[in-house]
Amino acid sequence: MSQLTCFKAYDIRGKLGTELNNDIAYKIGRAYGQIYQPKTVVVGCDVRLTSEALKQATIRGLNDAGVNVLDLGMTGTEEVYFGAFHLEVQGGIEITASHNPMNYNGMKLVRENARPISADTGLKDIQALAETEQFVEVTPKGTTQKYNILPEFIDHLMTYLDPSKIRPLKLVMNAGNGAAGHVVDAIEDKFKQLNIPVEFIKIHNNPDGTFPNGIPNPILIENRDNTRNAVLEHQADMGIAWDGDFDRCFLFDEKGQFIEGYYIVGLLAQAFLLKQSGEKIVHDPRLVWNTFDIVEKYQGIAIQSKSGHAFIKDVMREHNAVYGGEMSAHHYFRDFAYCDSGMIPWLLAISVVSETGQSLSTLVEDMIEKFPCSGEINFKVADTQQTIQKIFEHFADQKPEIDQTDGVSLDFGAWRLNVRASNTEPLLRLNIESRKDQNPKPMQDYVDELTQLIQS
Structure with a gap:
C-alpha cells in the first residue's frame, strides 16, 4: 500500500507526477464514489494544462464506482459548488490547484448541498480507501454527460x-x-x-x-x-x-x-x-x-x-x-x-x-x-506553539483580554494582536490592529516590537 501525500486538511494538493497523477486521480474518484455512493455528482476543472486529464481520470473512477457524472467542463470552484446545490445532485469535485505553483494540481470535494469534505468530515476515509485500493466491482457503471451550468x-x-x-x-x-x-x-x-x-x-x-x-x-x-x-x-x-x-x-x-x-x-x-x-x-x-x-x-x-x-x-x-x-x-x-x-x-x-x-x-x-491594521505577517519559526507561549508571557503583566478561539488574541484596549499557526503551511501568522482615536502610536512600532520578539 503506497501512502498518498496529496491529502491536506481541507482539500487535495500535490506535486504533479509524484504526489498527484491520473492514476491517483482515478483512485480518488473511485474511493469517493464507493464511500458516499452518490447517484450523480458534478465535476469541473480549472485551466491548468494537466487539469482536463486529471478530470477525465477522476470521472472514470466515479463511473467505475457506479456514479453518474455531469461534466461541467472548464469551471471555477464555485461553479462546482453551485452545481452541487442547485442541480440537487449528491456532490461535486473541482480539479484545481488554485494559486499553487505550475508543477502542482489538486481537488476540492463536496457532498450534497455543497457541504465541504475535509480531514474531519471524510477526506481521511477517501485517502484510506484510495491507498488500500479495496474497491468493490459495481454494475452497472455510471454514465457521463456534458452539462453547461453557466446560464x-x-x-x-x-x-x-x-x-x-x-x-x-x-x-x-x-x-x-x-x-x-x-x-x-x-x-x-x-x-x-x-x-x-x-x-x-x-x-x-x-x-x-x-x-x-x-x-x-x-x-x-x-x-x-x-x-x-x-x-x-x-x-x-x-x-x-x-x-x-x-x-x-x-x-x-x-x-x-x-x-x-x-x-x-x-x-x-x-x-x-x-x-x-x-x-x-x-x-x-x-x-x-x-x-x-x-x-x-x-x-x-x-x-x-x-x-x-x-x-x-x-x-x-x-x-x-x-x-x-x-x-x-x-x-x-x-x-x-x-x-x-x-x-x-x-x-x-x-x-x-x-x-x-x-x-x-x-x-x-x-x-x-x-482601525489601522498590519495586514497578515508570516514568520518561519522552529516551534509555533513555543513562540505563541513566548508572546503570551511577554505581555502577561499588561493583563490583556485573552481570546483563544483561534491561536491567541490579546486585546489591550487601544490595540490588539492575533497570532496563530497556519492550517496549511509551517508558518506563524501575526495580525495587529489599533484604535486610532485611543492610540497615536504608529502601527509600525507594534510590528517592529512583535517582529523582534518572534525572531529573538
Whole structure:
C-alpha cells in the first residue's frame, strides 16, 4: 500500500507526477464514489494544462464506482459548488490547484448541498480507501454527460444586485488568465441585456494554463501592478482581480490602491445590512474591530468563528448567518449554500458604491482611518506553539483580554494582536490592529516590537 501525500486538511494538493497523477486521480474518484455512493455528482476543472486529464481520470473512477457524472467542463470552484446545490445532485469535485505553483494540481470535494469534505468530515476515509485500493466491482457503471451550468449560475449571481440601482461605472476585470474569464464575459453580456450601465475593461481575460502573466494570486504584492495600472490608465471606478479558480476576489479602489480583505468584510457586511438589519455576520478572529463597528452601526449581529472554510461554513449554518468573511479574501453567502464565491463580492461592492453614491476609497478610508491594521505577517519559526507561549508571557503583566478561539488574541484596549499557526503551511501568522482615536502610536512600532520578539 503506497501512502498518498496529496491529502491536506481541507482539500487535495500535490506535486504533479509524484504526489498527484491520473492514476491517483482515478483512485480518488473511485474511493469517493464507493464511500458516499452518490447517484450523480458534478465535476469541473480549472485551466491548468494537466487539469482536463486529471478530470477525465477522476470521472472514470466515479463511473467505475457506479456514479453518474455531469461534466461541467472548464469551471471555477464555485461553479462546482453551485452545481452541487442547485442541480440537487449528491456532490461535486473541482480539479484545481488554485494559486499553487505550475508543477502542482489538486481537488476540492463536496457532498450534497455543497457541504465541504475535509480531514474531519471524510477526506481521511477517501485517502484510506484510495491507498488500500479495496474497491468493490459495481454494475452497472455510471454514465457521463456534458452539462453547461453557466446560464443558471449567471441568473443566480444577478439576484445579488438590483439592476435599476446600479449607476454608471467603469470596472477593470483581471482574470489572470485563470478560470474567471468566461464568467466575466457572460456577466458582461447579461449587463448589456439588462441595460446596466457598467463598462468592463478586461485584462488577461483569456484562459491560458501556461499563465503567461504569472500564477494568478493577487494576495502577493508583486501580482497587483497589472490591475492597479489598468485602473489608473482607464480612470476606472474599481479594479477586480481573481486567483486561478476565482473563489477569491481582490478589490482595488479608483486610485488603484489594493484594499485589504479585512475592510472588504466590513463593506460586504454593510451591503447585506443595508438590505436587512438584524442579520448575523460571521467573521474570523484575526482582525475584528472594524467588523464589530460596521455590524453594530447597521444593526446586525457579529459572530466569531475559527479561521478556515469548514469552520466558517459550520458556524454560518448553525446561526443562519447571511454572510461570512475572512480577511484572506474568502467570502461566504447563505444563499450560495454557505459556500465561498469570488463573483458575489464585487457585485455587492458595486451595489454599495451605487446606492451610497460614494467611491470605493471613500467607503473604506473611514474604516482604515479608524482601525489601522498590519495586514497578515508570516514568520518561519522552529516551534509555533513555543513562540505563541513566548508572546503570551511577554505581555502577561499588561493583563490583556485573552481570546483563544483561534491561536491567541490579546486585546489591550487601544490595540490588539492575533497570532496563530497556519492550517496549511509551517508558518506563524501575526495580525495587529489599533484604535486610532485611543492610540497615536504608529502601527509600525507594534510590528517592529512583535517582529523582534518572534525572531529573538
